[in-house]
Amino acid sequence: VVSAPDLAVGGPARDAGPADTVGGVQPRFVAAPRDAESLAQVLARCAEEGLSAVARGDGTKLDWGHPPSTVDVVVDTGRLAGVLGHSAPDLVVTVGAGTPVRAVQALLARSGQRLALDPPSVEATVGGMLATAEAGPLRHTFGAPRDLLLGVEFVRADGTFARAGARLAAGGALGALGDGSGAVGTGRGDGYDLGGGYDLGRLLCGSYGTLGVLASATFRLHPAPVRRAWVVRAVHNPAEVAGLVSDLLDSVLAPTAIEVDLPSLPVLPRQRDGGPIPGGQLAVLFEGSVEGVPARCQVAEVLLRGGVSTVDEAPVWWGRYPFSAADVALRLSAPVAGLATALYALRDAAGVPFRVRGSAGVGVVHAVLPATVPEERLAAALAAVRSALAVRGGNCVVLCAPSPLREALDLWGPTPGVALLRRIKEQFDPRRLLAPGRFVGGI
Amino acid sequence: LTPLLASLARRLRHSLGSAAVIADEAERRTYESDALTSHRRVPGLVVLPESAEGVQETVRACLDLDVPFVARGSGTGLAGGALPLAEGVLIVTTRMNRILEIDIANQRAVVEPGVINLAIDRAAGEFGHFYAPDPASRQVCTIGGDVAENSGGVHSIRYGRTAAYVTGLEVCTPDGELVRLGAGKAAEAPGYDLTGVFTGSAGTLGIATKIVVRLLRTPESVAMLRAAFRTVAEAGTAASAIIAAGLSPTALEIMDAPLPVPASRPASDPTAGRAARPPAGGDHPAAGAVLIVELAGPAVEVRAEAAAVCDLCGAAFEIREASGAAGAAEREAVWAGYRSAVASGRNDPYRWTAVGVPCWAGRPPCLTGEADLETMRLVRRAFDPGELANPGKVLPAHGAAAEGARPW
Numbered sequence: 036v037v038s039a040p041d042l043a044v045g046g047p048a049r050d051a052g053p054a055d056t057v058g059g060v061q062p063r064f065v066a067a068p069r070d071a072e073s074l075a076q077v078l079a080r081c082a083e084e085g086l087s088a089v090a091r092g093d094g095t096k097l098d099w100g101h102p103p104s105t106v107d108v109v110v111d112t113g114r115l116a117g118v119l120g121h122s123a124p125d126l127v128v129t130v131g132a133g134t135p136v137r138a139v140q141a142l143l144a145r146s147g148q149r150l151a152l153d154p155p156s157v158e159a160t161v162g163g164m165l166a167t168a169e170a171g172p173l174r175h176t177f178g179a180p181r182d183l184l185l186g187v188e189f190v191r192a193d194g195t196f197a198r199a200g201a202r203l204a205a206g207g208a209l210g211a212l213g214d215g216s217g218a219v220g221t222g223r224g225d226g227y228d229l230g231g232g233y234d235l236g237r238l239l240c241g242s243y244g245t246l247g248v249l250a251s252a253t254f255r256l257h258p259a260p261v262r263r264a265w266v267v268r269a270v271h272n273p274a275e276v277a278g279l280v281s282d283l284l285d286s287v288l289a290p291t292a293i294e295v296d297l298p299s300l301p302v303l304p305r306q307r308d309g310g311p312i313p314g315g316q317l318a319v320l321f322e323g324s325v326e327g328v329p330a331r332c333q334v335a336e337v338l339l340r341g342g343v344s345t346v347d348e349a350p351v352w353w354g355r356y357p358f359s360a361a362d363v364a365l366r367l368s369a370p371v372a373g374l375a376t377a378l379y380a381l382r383d384a385a386g387v388p389f390r391v392r393g394s395a396g397v398g399v400v401h402a403v404l405p406a407t408v409p410e411e412r413l414a415a416a417l418a419a420v421r422s423a424l425a426v427r428g429g430n431c432v433v434l435c436a437p438s439p440l441r442e443a444l445d446l447w448g449p450t451p452g453v454a455l456l457r458r459i460k461e462q463f464d465p466r467r468l469l470a471p472g473r474f475v476g477g478i
Numbered sequence: 479l480t481p482l483l484a485s486l487a488r489r490l491r492h493s494l495g496s497a498a499v500i501a502d503e504a505e506r507r508t509y510e511s512d513a514l515t516s517h518r519r520v521p522g523l524v525v526l527p528e529s530a531e532g533v534q535e536t537v538r539a540c541l542d543l544d545v546p547f548v549a550r551g552s553g554t555g556l557a558g559g560a561l562p563l564a565e566g567v568l569i570v571t572t573r574m575n576r577i578l579e580i581d582i583a584n585q586r587a588v589v590e591p592g593v594i595n596l597a598i599d600r601a602a603g604e605f606g607h608f609y610a611p612d613p614a615s616r617q618v619c620t621i622g623g624d625v626a627e628n629s630g631g632v633h634s635i636r637y638g639r640t641a642a643y644v645t646g647l648e649v650c651t652p653d654g655e656l657v658r659l660g661a662g663k664a665a666e667a668p669g670y671d672l673t674g675v676f677t678g679s680a681g682t683l684g685i686a687t688k689i690v691v692r693l694l695r696t697p698e699s700v701a702m703l704r705a706a707f708r709t710v711a712e713a714g715t716a717a718s719a720i721i722a723a724g725l726s727p728t729a730l731e732i733m734d735a736p737l738p739v740p741a742s743r744p745a746s747d748p749t750a751g752r753a754a755r756p757p758a759g760g761d762h763p764a765a766g767a768v769l770i771v772e773l774a775g776p777a778v779e780v781r782a783e784a785a786a787v788c789d790l791c792g793a794a795f796e797i798r799e800a801s802g803a804a805g806a807a808e809r810e811a812v813w814a815g816y817r818s819a820v821a822s823g824r825n826d827p828y829r830w831t832a833v834g835v836p837c838w839a840g841r842p843p844c845l846t847g848e849a850d851l852e853t854m855r856l857v858r859r860a861f862d863p864g865e866l867a868n869p870g871k872v873l874p875a876h877g878a879a880a881e882g883a884r885p886w
Contacts, residue, residue: 123722124718124721124722126721147724148724168666168671170666174665178638178642179665179666181671181674182638182641182642191853195849195852195853196849197849197850197852197853198850199850199853199854232850232851232854232872232873233675233678233679233683233854233857233858233872234628234641234674234675234677234678235675235853235854235857237641237671237674237675238670238671238672238674238675238857240671240674241666241668241669241670241671242670246670257726258721258723258724258725258726259724260724261724281583284585284695285606285695286695287695287696287697287698287776288776289695289697289698289775289776289779323775323776323779323782324778324779324782324783325782326778326782327776327778327779327782330776330778331776331778331779368661368664368665368666368667369664370581370583370584370586370662370663370664371583371584371585372583372584373584373663394665397665398584398664398665399664399665399666424664427663428646428661428662428663428664429661429662429663429664430661430664430667430668432668447668447669448668450667450668450669451657451658451659452657452658452659452669452672453669454655454657455651455657455659455672455860455861456669456670456672458860458861459670459672459856459857459860461860462856462857462859462860463856475668475669476669
């Protein structure tokens with residue numbers, strides 16, 4: 036018989052309360068390991084006792100995915116926080132998994148640098164961002180978290196501590212795991228890729244905690260931009276957005292990000308002054324030099340023709356999710372030129388107005404449907420948008436939905452290569468102790 | 479041929495045609511190494527499939543007879559990833575060289591693994607786009623090899639390596655299945671990021687039979703500055719200053735001896751009101767080091783960055799500029815000179831230490847400990863439980879200990 040003190044290895048542990056549920060499943064214990072070593076001890080203890088475990092950062096995305104079939108232990112990564120190393124000349128940082136992304140940015144800003152990732156959940160920890168592959172507007176230029184990840188340290192389901200890629204030593208020296216000689220002294224070139232073997236960091240990105248629990252991550256950094264400005268234009272429907280995005284991608288303006296927000300506002304009577312009906316916005320971020328940004332914004336204003344303004348502050352909706360936990364939140368990922376078709380397919384099948392927001396420039400947007408939509412209709416809408424996406428290549432995932440919809444819907448949708456995914460899981464966690472059932476294909 | 483390989487050759491001649499199977503020893507010998515010529519092995523059998531199904535048929539035949547196989551593109555790898563096995567099959571992808579689609583609306587190219595890296599770039603160039611990863615051998619190396627080695631080049635400092643550009647793969651796994659991995663032309667897909675793991679796996683997780691890569695819009699303006707310094711240390715200081723100033727050059731290279739580059743125009747000082755730098759008086763054999771800085775983007779940004787770079791290279795005794803379309807030929811000549819200098823070993827570029835080419839052929843790359851290696855092996859076992867795909871590369875064969883330092 037296990038009790039909370041059994042899990043207090045190198046960090047506190049307690050009995051779980053009602054606030055600790057994961058997707059509605061009540062865990063028994065919460066353990067908060069103090070460092071990587073104690074994290075390994077906690078998971079080793081779980082493995083000995085056959086306890087299932089789910090990692091939790093700030094809990095901002097804990098309910099995403101299917102509810103786990105069992106959760107005995109919530110592993111709180113809050114104490115695995117802090118910047119473990121930062122080498123400004125090398126443009127590299129190593130941080131604990133429980134560190135809030137915001138805190139990392141605040142530290143880097145002092146050196147005129149940034150981690151070019153802007154997860155929409157404001158309180159996201161580094162571990163949570165990586166586990167859900169959460170990316171914001173900056174992905175347009177800098178890619179997803181996996182593209183900036185240089186190395187990871189994590190603990191496997193059996194308590195084995197494992198490392199891959201590069202990390203910074205306490206003194207700030209960048210070293211390949213292994214020889215410690217760290218060939219890079221200049222922070223330049225592609226010499227970042229130091230460790231041998233497979234890129235396990237990429238494997239952990241978007242794995243929803245089903246392969247291991249992250250202890251630390253090492254990222255490539257970028258200089259903070261000198262100047263930023265947003266060109267904002269009123270837009271009214273996906274087709275119009277598609278045309279503008281195409282013009283922008285075809286231009287040489289090199290926007291840092293292109294985001295859209297199409298709220299499902301009630302159709303208002305046309306305003307007396309003949310002004311536009313309040314509706315959606317397309318916002319385009321430009322970053323660069325003091326003289327370059329205004330010049331590029333001017334050209335963009337002409338390109339986007341009509342109803343355009345340039346502002347120094349991001350629109351309020353920029354880089355924020357359009358949904359709350361009470362909504363049904365879909366994420367659509369489509370080839371960028373096929374996004375509008377997918378959205379129209381969803382509209383036609385859903386039969387209700389819904390809000391769309393996201394990275395129109397890379398073809399990843401969120402759609403929010405009210406939880407009041409009947410289950411059959413939601414399922415039909417999902418099927419419709421998935422089949423529309425299947426033609427062109429793309430997918431639609433239900434990020435979160437209130438119970439009982441969550442249990443009823445196919446959240447992940449059809450996934451090619453699922454047999455291979457299961458084999459990976461089978462190798463890393465044969466006893467299915469980490470977030471069992473949460474991921475694709477019942478993993 | 480051993481009886482085993484002879485029976486394999488018979489089967490493959492039957493299914494793929496006799497032109498696809500090379501059994502003759504003299505012909506096989508031409509495949510005995512890749513660019514890591516210190517390691518040579520004549521492959522037991524060479525197969526040149528022309529389609530994904532041909533690769534699949536070959537892998538299945540190997541699987542049935544328990545014969546290991548190694549994939550090879552143009553054989554330009556410096557890491558020995560395509561070093562053959564005397565008792566195994568070498569699967570050469572060079573006949574799978576079709577560009578299946580250039581989809582500019584979605585900024586993707588869909589290609590077969592034997593397509594030459596530069597061919598993708600050229601095809602995209604007709605539509606104002608480019609393919610960013612540019613290994614030094616891009617005129618001859620295949621995209622399949624780039625995927626296997628996660629290749630990068632001088633422009634990776636800004637654009638990253640191959641892994642950042644592969645959005646989808648069709649792979650023949652070592653158990654003979656054709657599997658689609660990744661998001662295709664979309665940006666993301668649910669599931670473990672197997673394209674990310676496959677890229678850089680040196681053919682140990684299977685053979686890519688179709689590759690979807692991201693294309694980028696060709697920048698409005700490109701500028702190259704070459705700053706001549708007395709010493710490597712001075713050039714290094716300037717390079718560090720450029721990074722510290724928050725500039726994002728598309729290339730930043732230090733050569734410790736002058737490059738064999740054509741005589742150029744004098745540098746035009748982009749900042750009005752400042753004294754122009756001394757005009758170029760031919761090449762500078764006296765330079766102890768040359769810093770090559772390439773900038774790309776909107777013209778207005780490139781002008782601003784070029785001015786900043788000139789300021790940060792204050793210790794240089796001469797700066798030459800090759801900008802815009804007029805400078806394209808000169809830039810290409812500089813990079814050609816760079817590549818040949820590096821290849822000939824005449825030059826020892828500062829950055830060379832950072833390229834980090836792992837040597838698969840000799841000893842395996844040394845990871846920290848057995849736990850790290852064992853974790854890597856989990857991936858290998860999921861894809862290739864029989865260890866038939868390029869055995870011994872990336873990871874030591876099962877049971878062998880990690881030993882020694884990396885050979886480079």
